[in-house]
Amino acid sequence: MKPSSFxxxxxxxxxxxxxxxxxxxxxxxxxxxxxxxxxNFANIRHAHSHLMFxxxxxxxxxxxxxxxxxxxxxxxxxxxxxxxxxxxxFLGFLSFPFFLLYGYHSVSIGSLSLPLAAxxxxxxxITWYWFAWIYYKHxxxxxxxxxxxxxxxxxxxxxxxxxxxxxxxxxxxxxxxSPMISSAMTHFFLxxxxxxxxxxxxxxxxxxxxxxxxxxxxxSFNPGWLWLPVLFGSMLIFPxxxxxxxxxxVMYISAKLGLILIVISLSLNLWxxxxxxxxxxxxxRSVLVLLAFKIVFQLLAILPTGIWPxxxxxxxxxxxxxxxxxxxxxxxxxxxxxxxxxxKALFAVTVFGVLVSLLFISGYWPLKWSPPDTYFWVMVxxxxxxxxxxxxxxxSMKPKLRNV
Numbered sequence: 001m002k003p004s005s006f007x008x009x010x011x012x013x014x015x016x017x018x019x020x021x022x023x024x025x026x027x028x029x030x031x032x033x034x035x036x037x038x039x040n041f042a043n044i045r046h047a048h049s050h051l052m053f054x055x056x057x058x059x060x061x062x063x064x065x066x067x068x069x070x071x072x073x074x075x076x077x078x079x080x081x082x083x084x085x086x087x088x089x090f091l092g093f094l095s096f097p098f099f100l101l102y103g104y105h106s107v108s109i110g111s112l113s114l115p116l117a118a119x120x121x122x123x124x125x126i127t128w129y130w131f132a133w134i135y136y137k138h139x140x141x142x143x144x145x146x147x148x149x150x151x152x153x154x155x156x157x158x159x160x161x162x163x164x165x166x167x168x169x170x171x172x173x174x175x176x177x178s179p180m181i182s183s184a185m186t187h188f189f190l191x192x193x194x195x196x197x198x199x200x201x202x203x204x205x206x207x208x209x210x211x212x213x214x215x216x217x218x219x220s221f222n223p224g225w226l227w228l229p230v231l232f233g234s235m236l237i238f239p240x241x242x243x244x245x246x247x248x249x250v251m252y253i254s255a256k257l258g259l260i261l262i263v264i265s266l267s268l269n270l271w272x273x274x275x276x277x278x279x280x281x282x283x284x285r286s287v288l289v290l291l292a293f294k295i296v297f298q299l300l301a302i303l304p305t306g307i308w309p310x311x312x313x314x315x316x317x318x319x320x321x322x323x324x325x326x327x328x329x330x331x332x333x334x335x336x337x338x339x340x341x342x343x344k345a346l347f348a349v350t351v352f353g354v355l356v357s358l359l360f361i362s363g364y365w366p367l368k369w370s371p372p373d374t375y376f377w378v379m380v381x382x383x384x385x386x387x388x389x390x391x392x393x394x395x396s397m398k399p400k401l402r403n404v
Contacts, residue, residue: 157196164189
């Protein structure tokens with residue numbers, strides 16, 4: 001891809017992030033103040049999360065490795081790759097108003113009633129297959145780099161995650177009345193997408209950063225331990241997102257096994273990252289801290305602590321730690337140059353504020369230690385990333401982006 005295409009994808013993704021952040025604030029605002037009758041919480045949440053998945057997480061990870069492949073002598077065809085990414089972004093933007101207004105409900109168009117948001121989501125997933133076909137057809141070499149092995153595994157996870165989403169769509173057209181099946185398919189998609197695709201893609205970018213620094217990271221074990229347990233574990237942990245009453249003993253044991261695999265692999269990655277000395281500065285150290293918190297959270301779910309990760313308050317906190325924190329910090333640090341360090345630092349501070357506020361309402365924070373008018377402060381803190389990310393958007397419009 002040309003540098004101009006690289007920049008355009010990043011800027012469009014960042015616009016998506018600002019819009020998704022504002023939608024998240026809107027959700028918190030609606031918990032305290034009246035909202036228009038045509039908006040409801042479920043639709044706002046769907047619009048927020050799908051825009052993050054479709055336009056913020058996937059395109060930047062993909063475009064980073066496309067550019068990296070080019071620099072390693074394995075370029076992908078420029079025209080088809082650019083069209084694929086622009087179509088992916090366009091459909092992600094197109095899905096936003098339909099999720100916001102209608103969610104997964106059908107929309108009347110003449111004599112037809114169609115779930116337009118679900119249809120557009122299906123088209124987005126087709127662009128994932130489109131890119132995977134381009135990638136595996138034209139990729140020639142990865143020079144044995146760990147970063148590309150992680151990206152390959154992440155791309156496999158992205159393909160697998162889509163099976164859960166397709167299952168939900170197909171299930172809607174059957175006569176089977178089982179909330180268990182629909183919920184399980186939905187959370188299978190979410191688990192494999194976030195824990196598989198997003199985590200492995202971001203870890204791949206971190207390994208690319210370490211490899212670019214030419215840090216000597218000698219592995220005393222098979223490098224497959226850095227990604228295989230995460231890939232397989234992401235497919236097993238979805239029962240933890242379900243209601244406990246729906247989970248069978250076999251599902252419970254398999255979910256714990258999945259978490260054990262993920263914790264082992266992430267701990268190895270974290271240990272090697274720390275040992276490499278490649279991750280210096282406030283943002284990179286914050287990334288390592290967030291990765292450590294992620295490991296601790298999942299470890300607590302493995303141990304007999306009584307913590308159920310699928311509880312609403314904990315799940316919201318965890319997803320924000322993972323996607324708003326860990327994933328977003330790495331994307332900003334990898335895409336924006338060192339000259340933007342103050343804008344990135346402000347964003348990081350606002351995100352930590354959001355995480356603390358979500359801890360207050362997680363159900364595991366002592367009420368006596370919570371500030372008065374807790375939900376008001378949760379709303380206020382939810383707005384701060386909108387401001388800081390808008391500043392980053394403005395900064396990204398200035399030349400130039402960090403070289404891959």
